[in-house]
Each structure stands twice: as structure tokens, then as C-alpha cells.
Amino acid sequence: MIFKAYTSDQRQFLSLPETGMGYQVIEAKRYGKTSKERFVVYNSELMIDLDSKFSEFKRQIITEGYSRILNKAEALPIETSTISLVARSEITEFRILTESKKKDKGRHSGGRGAADNPKEPADGKEIFVRLSAYENDKRINFENKKLRPGTYTTTNSDYLICVGLADDPIDRYALPNDEEIKWAFSVQPKTNDVLQRGIVQPAFEHDGGGIEGYFEYGTSNNTYLDKRPYGK
Numbered sequence: 001m002i003f004k005a006y007t008s009d010q011r012q013f014l015s016l017p018e019t020g021m022g023y024q025v026i027e028a029k030r031y032g033k034t035s036k037e038r039f040v041v042y043n044s045e046l047m048i049d050l051d052s053k054f055s056e057f058k059r060q061i062i063t064e065g066y067s068r069i070l071n072k073a074e075a076l077p078i079e080t081s082t083i084s085l086v087a088r089s090e091i092t093e094f095r096i097l098t099e100s101k102k103k104d105k106g107r108h109s110g111g112r113g114a115a116d117n118p119k120e121p122a123d124g125k126e127i128f129v130r131l132s133a134y135e136n137d138k139r140i141n142f143e144n145k146k147l148r149p150g151t152y153t154t155t156n157s158d159y160l161i162c163v164g165l166a167d168d169p170i171d172r173y174a175l176p177n178d179e180e181i182k183w184a185f186s187v188q189p190k191t192n193d194v195l196q197r198g199i200v201q202p203a204f205e206h207d208g209g210g211i212e213g214y215f216e217y218g219t220s221n222n223t224y225l226d227k228r229p230y231g232k
Helices: 007-015 054-064 066-073 099-104 156-166
Strands: 002-004 025-029 037-042 046-049 117-122 130-132 151-155 183-187 192-199 211-215 223-231
Touching: 002 054, 025 046, 046 054, 046 066, 054 066, 066 183
Parallel strands: none
Antiparallel strands: 002 046, 025 037, 037 046, 117 192, 130 151, 130 183, 151 211, 183 223, 192 211
């Protein structure tokens, strides 16, 4: 089913890293239950059971709209102390990227996800882009103009390739919600910021193959540049 997260749980989700750009896969116990269940969390506020009906629930969000679903969803009482992230390797799927996608859409195959690669300092010039279906993307600290710790992005160059080749960003970045990507948030990390680069691995029946940048510690104040409609 689809649930709304309590405010206390939303704070807990924001304190944890993302699993990928715009989502988390978590395990937690509902109150009164003895075992953990898995959920996909969108924008730290909407939770969906990761079970056999997951695809059906995804379609429901697209059909009815995220805001409407969020407004009518019941809050899910879970034990905050039991919340834990599911390892990304547990949701990665074995899929072979077709040669046509690599050639026609500028995608990459093989390699590893960003969080599995070495850390490197930002050069202070390169721009990264966070794609989102949500204008109020909660992984961006708008007050201090920076990314929160544990946030995923793509590079500006890969974003421009995605747009220029009319690629599907949901498939390219293996996003689990299938909602239309409406916003692009630009960030320019400073030289004291640290990142990891990698290739988006297949997941949620999507092929991946885009470039991702992961900021385990977030970015410095005043690194967030602007928000624009996707593709503009």
C-alpha cells in the first residue's frame, strides 16, 4: 500500500543517505509487528510497500498525482528506531544494456555505482544536476543553499546528453517512481567538497547507464545555484 510518513520518520529519512537519486529503500517494523518490512520512500515523505504489488502502486501515483496521493494517504506507524537502509546491491538487477541505447542515447554499461568508487575532491568548477519530480526536493537545503549528506546527482554533461538525445531520464537513472521528471537543480561544489562518481546500475526494471555523482557529506553552503524546469 501507499502511506505517508510521520514527521519524526521524515526527519530520520533525511538523516540517512539516499539509495539513488530521489529515493530510499528501507526496512522497518510496523508497531505491533515482529519482523521488518521493506518500503520505497519518495522525497522522504511517501512510503510504498516493496512487495508484489509495487508496480501497481507506482501506476496509481502516476494516475492520481503525487500531491493528491500524499494528501489522502494514511500515516504509517513504524518504529523509528528500527529504520535501516537496504543495501543497493540487494535491489540491483542483472540487465544487459543494448548496444542501441549505448550508441543512440550515450549510456554506459558495466562499472560500479558511485558509492562503490573512490572519493575525490571537487574542482570547484564542475556543475552537477539533481533531477526530481518534486519542486520541494527535500535533499536540497534551500536555506543554506547546499545538498544534504548522502545525496545523489548526475553531472551537468550527462544531463545535457540525456536532454539532447531525448533519452528517458527515468530509465537512464533507474528511478523507481516512474513520475515525470519536472525539475533540474544545479549545484557547483567547492574544492573542499568530496564526491564519488559511477554508473547507474540497473534497478526497478530500468536499464540505468547514466552517470551519477554521490555526495556522502553533502556540499558546502552556497553551492546550490538554481532550479529550472527539466530540459530548459
